[in-house]
Amino acid sequence: MTTELENVLAxxxxxxxxxxxxxPMPALPTTEAPSATRRWQPLLVAAAAVLIVGVAALVLSQxxxxxxxxxxxxxxxITDPAAPDDTTISTAMPTAPFIVDGRLYVxxxxxxxxRWWGLQSHGDVWLATQxxxxxxxxxxxxxxxxxxxxxxxxxxxxxxxGAFVAYVDVSSGRAEVNGFxxxxxxxxxxxxxxxxxRVEDGIPIRVRAVxxxxxxxxxxxxxxxxxxxxxxxxxxxxxxxxxxxxxIVLQGTAAGLVVVDGSDGPTDAAETEPxxxxxxxxxxxxxxxxxxxxxxxxxxxxxxWLFRAPAGTLGGDGPSxxxxxxxxxxGGDEVALxxxxxxxxxxxxxxxEDDETVLAGLVSQRRAGPVEYRLARxxxxxxxxxxxxxxxxxxxxxxxxxxxxxxxxxxxxDAVVGAVASGDRGSLLDQSVIDDPEWSQLVEFAAGQGGSxxxxxxxGGGTKDCEIALDADPATTYYAILTPGENGYGWRxxxxxxxxx
Amino acid sequence: xxxxxxxxxxxxxxxxxxxxxxxxxxxxxxYLLTGNHADAEDxxxxxxLQAYRSWAKVSRADQPAAxxxxxxxxxxxxxxxxxxxxxxxLTDVPPEPRPARGGTSGGQGAGVxxxxxxxxxxxxxxxxxxxxxxxxxxEQLSERExxxxxGCSTGNVKSTAHRALKALRAAIGSEAHDGxxx
Numbered sequence: 001m002t003t004e005l006e007n008v009l010a011x012x013x014x015x016x017x018x019x020x021x022x023x024p025m026p027a028l029p030t031t032e033a034p035s036a037t038r039r040w041q042p043l044l045v046a047a048a049a050v051l052i053v054g055v056a057a058l059v060l061s062q063x064x065x066x067x068x069x070x071x072x073x074x075x076x077x078i079t080d081p082a083a084p085d086d087t088t089i090s091t092a093m094p095t096a097p098f099i100v101d102g103r104l105y106v107x108x109x110x111x112x113x114x115r116w117w118g119l120q121s122h123g124d125v126w127l128a129t130q131x132x133x134x135x136x137x138x139x140x141x142x143x144x145x146x147x148x149x150x151x152x153x154x155x156x157x158x159x160x161x162g163a164f165v166a167y168v169d170v171s172s173g174r175a176e177v178n179g180f181x182x183x184x185x186x187x188x189x190x191x192x193x194x195x196x197x198r199v200e201d202g203i204p205i206r207v208r209a210v211x212x213x214x215x216x217x218x219x220x221x222x223x224x225x226x227x228x229x230x231x232x233x234x235x236x237x238x239x240x241x242x243x244x245x246x247x248i249v250l251q252g253t254a255a256g257l258v259v260v261d262g263s264d265g266p267t268d269a270a271e272t273e274p275x276x277x278x279x280x281x282x283x284x285x286x287x288x289x290x291x292x293x294x295x296x297x298x299x300x301x302x303x304x305w306l307f308r309a310p311a312g313t314l315g316g317d318g319p320s321x322x323x324x325x326x327x328x329x330x331g332g333d334e335v336a337l338x339x340x341x342x343x344x345x346x347x348x349x350x351x352x353e354d355d356e357t358v359l360a361g362l363v364s365q366r367r368a369g370p371v372e373y374r375l376a377r378x379x380x381x382x383x384x385x386x387x388x389x390x391x392x393x394x395x396x397x398x399x400x401x402x403x404x405x406x407x408x409x410x411x412x413x414d415a416v417v418g419a420v421a422s423g424d425r426g427s428l429l430d431q432s433v434i435d436d437p438e439w440s441q442l443v444e445f446a447a448g449q450g451g452s453x454x455x456x457x458x459x460g461g462g463t464k465d466c467e468i469a470l471d472a473d474p475a476t477t478y479y480a481i482l483t484p485g486e487n488g489y490g491w492r493x494x495x496x497x498x499x500x501x
Numbered sequence: 502x503x504x505x506x507x508x509x510x511x512x513x514x515x516x517x518x519x520x521x522x523x524x525x526x527x528x529x530x531x532y533l534l535t536g537n538h539a540d541a542e543d544x545x546x547x548x549x550l551q552a553y554r555s556w557a558k559v560s561r562a563d564q565p566a567a568x569x570x571x572x573x574x575x576x577x578x579x580x581x582x583x584x585x586x587x588x589x590x591l592t593d594v595p596p597e598p599r600p601a602r603g604g605t606s607g608g609q610g611a612g613v614x615x616x617x618x619x620x621x622x623x624x625x626x627x628x629x630x631x632x633x634x635x636x637x638x639x640e641q642l643s644e645r646e647x648x649x650x651x652g653c654s655t656g657n658v659k660s661t662a663h664r665a666l667k668a669l670r671a672a673i674g675s676e677a678h679d680g681x682x683x
Contacts, residue, residue, distance in 0.1 A: 005619070005670060006638065012620045013639040017529040023538075025524040026546055293578075310575060312653035336551070341558065424557045 089379050089386040091432075091486055096353040097126040100361050100390055101373035104128055106139060113137075118155055121351050122254075122301065123162025125182045129155070138165060142184040150178075153198075154206035158182075160254040160301075161212040164229070168206055168218070170198055175205055177218055177227060189216075189229045193237065196223055209252030211279065217249045217257070226283055243283030250274060254303035255329045256288055269294050270311040276329070289330055296348060302355045304329055305380050307337065309347070320344030320363050326380045335383040339376065340429045340488075343387075346373070356381050362429075374429065374488055387430045387488030409464040409482045412491040413453035416442070417468060421450035430488030438480070438496045445498065447472040456482070468496075516556050519565070520549050527573065533635045534577045536624040548573040571650045574636070578628045578651075622672040630665035633658055 097106045097119060104116035106126060115131040125140035136148045136156050148156060150169035156179075157166055166179030169192070176192035196205055197220065205220035214230035217240070224240040224247075240247070246263035256276040258269065266272050269291075276288040291297070293311035300306070307326040314321060322344055327334040337358065339345050342365055349361030362374040378385035407415075412433055419428050420442045428434075434442070447470075454467030459481060468478040477499035485492030527548060532541035551572045552559050562568040623631060629651065636647045644655045644662075651658070 003666075005666060009619050009634065009666075009669070010638040010641075012617045013533055013623075013635065015617070016620055017533055017639060020529050020532045020541075022525045022528045023542060025521060025549075026542070310578075310652065312651060312657065336554075338555065422557075422561065424561075 089377055089382065089384060089388075091377075091386065091388045091430075093388075093390065094353055094359055094375075094377070096124070096351065096359060097121040097128075098351060098353075098359045098361070098375060099128070099349055100375045105390065111137075111139075117348075119349075119351060120155075120158040121162075122158050122160055125158060125162035125165075127156055127158045127165060136167075138182070140182050143182065143186070153204045157207045157210050157252070159210040159212050159214070160252050160299075160303075163212060164210045164214045164216075166207045166210045166216040166229075168196075168204070170204075174198060177207065177216060179207075179210065179216060179229065181214070189227075191235060193218070193227050193235060196220075196225075208249040209257055211252055211257075212254075215279065215281075217252075217279075219249060226279065228281065231281070238281075238283035240283050240285075244279070244285035247277070247285050251297070253297075253299035253306075254301055255299045255306070256303070257285075258291065258297065259285065259287070269297070292325075296350075298350060298352060298358075299329060300352045300355045300380075304355065307350070307358055307380065314347050320346050320365065324350065324358070324360070324378070326358075326383075335380065337378045337380070337383065337385050339385065340387060341424070343374070343376075343429060345376070353377065360385075362387060389486050389488065389490060407489045407491060409456040409466055409491055410453045412489040413456070413466050413468065413480055413482060413493065415489065416493060417446070417451045417453055417470075420446045421448070423448065432487045433485065433489045433491060434493040438493050441496050442468075442478075442480075445472065445478055445496070446470050453480075464491075515560060516553055519560075520552070523549070523566075523569065527569070530570075530635060530640065531573065531577070533623075533639055534574075534631060544573065544577055547576055551576065567646065567649065570636075570640070571652070574632045574650050575652065578632060618673055619669055622669055625672070626665055626668060630661050630668065633661045634665050637662060 093108045094105070095107050097104065098121075099105070099116050099119050102115040102117070104111040104113065104119065113130050116128050118127075118129045118136075120127040123140075125138065127136060127138045129136045134152060136152060137146065138148060138156075138158075139146075140162065148165075148167065150167065151171035152167055153170055154168055158164070159166075162182060164179060164181055166177065166189075169176045169178055174194060175196045175198040176194050177196065178189055178192040180186055180188045193216075196218065198204060200220035200222050203221055205218055205223050208217045208219050210216050214228075216227040216229055218225050218227065219240070222241075224244070226238040226240055228236040228238065246261060248260050248262040248267045250258045250260060250269055252258075253276075256278050258274050259277045260267055260269060260272040260274045262272075270293055273293055274291045276291060278286045278288060280286070291306070292308065294308040295311055295314035296309040298307055305326060306329050307324045309321050310325060320339075323336045323338045324345060325334050325336055339360075339362060343362045344365050346361035346363045351359050353359045356379055358378040358380065360376050360378065362376050364372040374387045375390050376385045377388050415428060416434050416439075419425055420439070423443065425431050425434075425439060445468075449471040451468060451470035451472075454469055454477070456464040456466035459465040462484050464482040466480050466482060468480055470476070470478055479495075479497050479499065480493050481495040482491045483494050484490065524545065528541060528545045531544040531548070532538065535541045535544055548569060552569050555572075559565050559568050623634060626634065632651060633647060636642045636650055637644075642650070644658045647658045648655045
């Protein structure tokens with residue numbers, strides 16, 4: 001049913017649009033071909049175009065003494081990012097904790113167990129759970145770690161610096177807040193904080209954040225307290241409903257707390273604009289930079305960059321997302337980190353490896369065939385991601401030929417032939433699966449048409465000799481030699497030729 | 502690489518043709534989203550740049566226009582939300598609806614827009630509501646298509662549109678539209 005209001009709305013929008021005088025299109029990059037992987041070059045060209053059309057330069061605000069400042073005003077502008085010293089993305093096995101296909105790896109070694117998820121990792125300390133057991137494990141440098149004692153309805157929380165873990169334990173039937181320090185000589189917080197309702201309005205209370213000073217923020221729909229576990233006073237708490245009314249803490253980050261104003265409207269970051277904030281020992285919350293809405297957000301250890309899954313992208317049945325958006329915490333250009341073509345980032349599988357690098361699980365998005373999982377390493381300064389091989393524990397330090405290859409040679413070759421048909425090497429899970437001359441040769445053979453990999457035979461030394469059928473010349477058989485390689489496919493095409501050549 | 506030179510040149514040409522053809526419509530919808538020429542130009546240009554960066558995907562998409570529209574709306578929302586928040590931080594009162602400046606000098610837009618009932622209030626809508634309004638009532642997209650563009654559910658589109666219309670109704674005075682259901 002259409003209302004008069006809607007009719008007026010449609011009419012006015014069209015009248016406005018029709019009355020708009022469209023300026024000439026500004027100069028856009030054309031000297032280099034479009035590419036899904038060349039992220040900065042067009043921005044550099046466009047920066048000049050922006051100057052030509054007289055757009056004001058972006059003014060970057062500076063953070064002062066660690067306090068959080070509002071993001072700079074004005075629309076996002078195109079800037080010239082500092083050229084990174086290293087323009088390559090390492091394919092080395094990460095030492096930071098990560099999860100791929102339910103397997104947890106710490107320091108390059110698989111942790112026993114399966115169906116791991118919920119990984120939190122800060123300062124080399126990690127926290128994760130398995131399946132639906134509700135049990136949580138943790139570990140860190142110089143400590144044995146192990147399973148957390150207690151029963152948890154909500155995930156325990158790790159502080160941004162990895163120094164503290166806090167949780168709500170309901171094993172006694174009541175809500176008891178407790179936690180511990182994670183250093184090798186660490187100890188518990190002492191007496192648990194009790195007397196809190198386990199559930200408010202049907203929603204369990206939970207630890208929202210633990211600051212780097214060990215202040216634990218616990219909130220429900222009515223409860224809002226901060227427990228100062230390291231103040232030296234037993235059970236030293238601050239009532240945040242008095243000092244910071246209506247402020248909902250969503251998570252702690254190295255850049256500060258992420259909060260939303262709960263006084264009016266939804267209290268989640270997907271619908272209400274969140275912001276950073278600092279909290280004083282007396283519970284005073286000082287708002288800082290605004291943040292974009294999100295479904296998931298992680299800030300790097302230095303508190304300088306964030307990446308996020310935008311609001312609305314992780315809802316529904318979608319277990320993965322095509323792109324993550326990254327930007328400086330204090331404002332600046334937003335850059336998309338795209339998953340390789342045909343792959344998506346597994347929801348909530350991402351973690352910062354260091355201040356510039358993000359690790360994220362990949363899941364195949366083919367409609368047919370088994371679901372496959374990989375690991376991607378993304379550099380925010382390059383705006384690029386690359387699939388990297390994940391070695392089994394016994395071969396973590398081994399050679400390429402030791403590494404497991406979850407792609408068969410036929411599958412790897414088939415993927416390359418598919419990319420050749422579309423002429424898009426960037427669509428490959430890992431472009432290093434084929435050397436430059438071989439890529440060019442195959443493209444020439446394919447002549448813009450498709451094809452498929454044929455059978456492969458052992459060729460000695462772990463290499464494979466494979467046939468290729470190309471639509472451009474069905475009567476001819478082409479060949480490729482594949483050798484084991486440390487890339488997303490586990491194979492590298494080192495030679496292609498035409499039958500009889 | 503011999504191949505990439507030829508292929509890149511073809512892609513660049515295809516992209517140039519696409520950008521030139523898409524620019525007017527992209528600019529107009531950007532203007533409706535942002536409400537002013539400076540931001541419209543910025544949004545339209547950044548959308549084309551993003552399309553350029555993802556040209557391999559755009560050109561292979563079943564509906565390139567829908568793909569680019571999604572880029573545009575996501576860019577708009579991500580650009581606008583922090584700004585709105587900043588305005589709230591810097592002022593004690595809600596900002597006045599910013600009257601959209603219609604066509605530039607010599608254009609007819611300014612005068613036409615001054616006489617409009619709803620358009621001045623669209624600027625005060627939150628970004629997502631504004632995007633839904635533009636996609637629904639200007640682009641004439643279905644709820645499914647809007648949901649695809651915004652990366653949300655159709656239920657979310659419905660509720661957002663409902664809130665937008667409610668806000669517009671309130672802005673112009675509910676008495677003027679009582680019993681307006683057709």
